[in-house]
Amino acid sequence: MKKKIKIKLNGKLKTINNKSTLFNIVQKNKIPLAKVAIELNQEIVDKKKIKNINLKNNDKIEIVHFIGGG
Amino acid sequence: MKKDKFIISRKNFSSRLIVGTGKYKSMHECAKAIKLSGAEIVTVAVRRVNITDKKKPLLMDYIDPKKITYLPNTAGCFNSKEALRTLRLAREIGGWKLVKLEVLGDKKNLFPEMIETLKSTEILTKEGFKVMVYCNDDPLMAKRLENSGACAIMPLAAPIGSGLGIINEINIKIIRKQTKLPLIIDAGLGQASDAAIAMELGCDGVLVNTAIAKAKKPFQMALAFKNAVIAGRQSYLSGRIKKTLYGNPSSPKSGII
Numbered sequence: 096m097k098k099k100i101k102i103k104l105n106g107k108l109k110t111i112n113n114k115s116t117l118f119n120i121v122q123k124n125k126i127p128l129a130k131v132a133i134e135l136n137q138e139i140v141d142k143k144k145i146k147n148i149n150l151k152n153n154d155k156i157e158i159v160h161f162i163g164g165g
Numbered sequence: 166m167k168k169d170k171f172i173i174s175r176k177n178f179s180s181r182l183i184v185g186t187g188k189y190k191s192m193h194e195c196a197k198a199i200k201l202s203g204a205e206i207v208t209v210a211v212r213r214v215n216i217t218d219k220k221k222p223l224l225m226d227y228i229d230p231k232k233i234t235y236l237p238n239t240a241g242c243f244n245s246k247e248a249l250r251t252l253r254l255a256r257e258i259g260g261w262k263l264v265k266l267e268v269l270g271d272k273k274n275l276f277p278e279m280i281e282t283l284k285s286t287e288i289l290t291k292e293g294f295k296v297m298v299y300c301n302d303d304p305l306m307a308k309r310l311e312n313s314g315a316c317a318i319m320p321l322a323a324p325i326g327s328g329l330g331i332i333n334e335i336n337i338k339i340i341r342k343q344t345k346l347p348l349i350i351d352a353g354l355g356q357a358s359d360a361a362i363a364m365e366l367g368c369d370g371v372l373v374n375t376a377i378a379k380a381k382k383p384f385q386m387a388l389a390f391k392n393a394v395i396a397g398r399q400s401y402l403s404g405r406i407k408k409t410l411y412g413n414p415s416s417p418k419s420g421i422i
Contacts, residue, residue, distance in 0.1 A: 132257035164210025165185030165374030
């Protein structure tokens with residue numbers, strides 16, 4: 096059985112496979128990469144490198160985009 | 166006639182009306198109102214992507230950032246740390262360097278927290294951002310922002326979303342006289358004539374959101390603001406007559422039968 100880890104994605108607790116990369120998360124959630132910015136544990140991530148970023152237990156991911164505002 | 170240019174951070178714009186993209190009933194309504202307003206710059210907020218509802222429409226699908234300049238804001242930030250985090254993320258989305266800094270100090274009156282704003286302006290400028298700064302209508306603070314590297318000074322007319330119009334015309338005039346930076350009235354306008362007044366005071370532009378988005382007829386109001394900004398600017402450039410206490414007839418006094 097694959098080992099699972101817990102992460103927080105935009106404030107929501109998710110259980111994912113141990114060897115997931117940030118790219119897997121982006122793909123699974125159908126995130127339009129060109130229109131977002133990603134933070135991992137409060138540090139901005141280079142979107143070009145997300146395939147090489149392995150997630151760890153308790154990682155906090157924030158994915159943001161632009162919405163209407165004044 | 167010399168061309169009347171509106172330049173922000175070396176970029177030339179023909180519309181002096183900047184509009185916000187919040188509070189509209191739909192993205193469609195927002196996009197149409199922006200089109201009618203003629204605005205070339207729109208403010209946008211940075212928020213979490215909705216992970217659960219992936220079908221939610223995206224702002225970028227309605228307002229093309231290649232055609233309209235996105236001005237990411239820091240709405241909802243109450244200290245420098247939050248504002249810096251937000252704008253660094255905004256830059257990461259697609260290279261946005263021209264930003265609107267707005268650090269609030271009070272949840273009720275939404276007045277800007279100027280100490281944090283000043284601090285953030287300094288840091289962001291050093292990081293290469295072009296910072297348009299939402300501020301109170303205090304000439305001394307406006308001067309300090311200018312010295313800290315702000316690329317535009319954006320004093321409030323009145324509290325955000327209040328629709329009260331320009332509360333302190335004198336201060337706006339003083340700020341106008343002291344700065345060569347673009348001066349843009351941001352927040353508190355209620356109707357098109359407020360925008361005309363701002364322009365007649367010598368402001369370079371106005372930023373409007375609620376007054377258009379929450380008008381009973383947002384499209385008509387968008388058009389009204391567009392015309393008011395143009396009229397106000399032309400009026401300012403035309404040099405108004407002096408005010409006098411008594412009347413002065415418009416028809417000749419001679420040759421009366």
